Amino acid sequence: MSENDGDEGVVFEIAIVLPKWGEIKGGDASDDITDCVEVLVAELRKKGLIVERVLGLQNEFVKLAAPMEILGKAAAELQIRKRTYIGMEFPFQWDEAEAFVRLPDGSLFSWCERFLCYKHLINGIVNNEKSVVLKFDSKEVDWKPGELLIRKLESIGIVKEVFPLNDEKKRKQLLRSWAMNWSDFTSQPIDDICSYYGIKIATYFAFLGMYTKWMFFPALLGLTVHLIDFGSFQLLVLPIFFICLISWAVLFFQFWKRKNSALSARLQIYCSVGVESEYKSLQTEQKTWDSPTELMKKQNTDRLKEKAFFQKEEWFGWLMRLRNDSFIILSIICLQLPFELAYAHLYEVLGSDLSKFFLTAVYLIAIQYFTRIGGKISVKLIKYEKNENLEYRANSLVYKVFGLYFMQSYIGIFYHALLHRNIKTLRQVLIQRLVIYEVIENLLENSIPYISYSFKKFRTVRNKRKREHESSRDKPHPIPRVEKDYLKHSYAASIGKEIEDGLFDDFLELVLQFGMIMMFACAFPLAFAFVVVSNLTEIRTDALKLLAMMRRPIPRSDATIGAWQNIFQFLIVMSICTNSALLVCLYDQEGNWSLSPGLAGILIMEHVLLFIKFGFSRLVPEEPAWVRAARMKEATEAEKMCCKQLLRSISGDEKIPRETKKND
Structure with a gap:
């Protein structure tokens, strides 16, 4: 016990x-x-x-x-x-x-x-x-x-x-079977995670595990392109690598949808529906002695009222979201875009490495300030939107804040790649972001909660000694386990803590990483190998962070990755455009952007890849056959029961007017 x-x-x-x-x-x-x-x-x-x-x-x-x-x-x-x-x-x-x-x-x-x-x-x-x-x-x-x-x-x-x-028995069991289990790098006890933390966190780790497994293919492909010299066929290697990469990304997300559907069907016993319903109906009182004709007239009137009510709510909510999104987009264009371009230009112009270091330090401090302001503004704007539940509000926050991070993460790289066409500098920036940034981010992500917890624990013991005037020789009182849990960091988002939990930062790290390796794949194919190593450690470090360094999170019942799915799809489309432009930079050494046969081929390839992106999504069904059959079976059984119940209630309603007429 x-x-x-x-x-x-x-x-x-x-x-x-x-x-x-x-x-x-x-x-x-x-x-x-x-x-x-x-x-x-x-x-x-x-x-x-x-x-x-x-x-x-x-x-x-x-x-x-x-x-x-x-x-x-x-x-x-x-x-x-x-x-x-x-x-x-x-x-x-x-x-x-x-x-x-x-x-x-x-x-x-x-x-x-x-x-x-x-x-x-x-x-x-x-x-x-x-x-x-x-x-x-x-x-x-x-x-x-x-x-x-x-x-x-x-x-x-x-x-x-x-x-x-925390339930200490289950927590220690998960430490052994999950965080400390290195026998299979991508194996995870998803059912146990769902039972202890809820289906939202289980879905994140299921996605991270599948994403890491599938990443082995582009990593092997990238190593082949980077290490092997294909001689006269070298000019064809990058386009072929790019086509394979886009096909891989499209198929991965189609098969993830299938897995997510199967996972939701298997883990739906862990889900629950709260008291708040997304359906807002107009309450109308009906008297049991109304005739069927009068009931039909009232139902038609109620339908018209409900239709007008829903249309008003729908368009008003859409206009509010459009206003808020437009405000965020204009703020990014007018405020953050010039700042990001100025940093990229100064980084390109400065020749001293020391000057570049100080410039980057000032830039990192400034973007943190910009991001915090943008996050606070986004949270305030969401309060005025007609979002139906907490998950809808969280998705709205994700879209708005990702726009800020997208601008600060990629605009400087676009500048090096497309304007200056400096592929060498681009590769240096990618290496810094993928290797140095990932290592530092993981260290800070796991060390700061531990250091903070240790400091709070030390300060608590010290204050206790001061209050009771204890000597340093005396044995300190042990801290109860419940107080240890309280001193730990809460699993909250860095932005919008009242709307999102720590999954926001974990998903954001994955999305920025995916955009980095996909949108500039042709410039640095070796990046996929770095990502495999990073994600293999990410699975265990995130598990250890949750189990040992954080409080037990408040559970969430959403069984999908939400808005992040659409963001990943957006990054795939962006990667088609950016890599096509990179291929132009690599092959058009003169820099005149002329439509030679090779460049025309790249433009044709871009359109073919866009067709593959939207065509492959129809080839792989998003829902397994057994899930679809089970859902249809449940719907049929529900319809039968509802029909029987409705027929019984209608028969009972019709008997009342007849008996009333006889008595009259």
């Missing part, structure tokens, strides 16, 4: 962080704050939760666990849809729990579903009686009727944070 477990094997999954007595605004230890904490603990226990209070060195923690019955009733209140043994999904009902499919480990609810239930139970504590006086730090605050207790305590500084706890 781990330290995170209770006396009877209960796993505590949520923690509430509270300040210790006497540490609110420098107040002395007193019983005033006890009232607040005791009220909170009492209300949590009334909800049926198992509560354990842990006194840490710097904070107090309230750990929460829930019996299966309490989670089941909360899931029924939330109307969480779960898969049944007949293959269909229905809103969960605790009385009919045996009809719903259990997970492979025997549990009834996934981590995502349990988190929703915990959130519902904690946020559901409302004052339904008279006003209660909450005391803290010699001050009094009224907990008025209808107010949420957690929100009230957060507003007055009693509740610092609510965060998920």
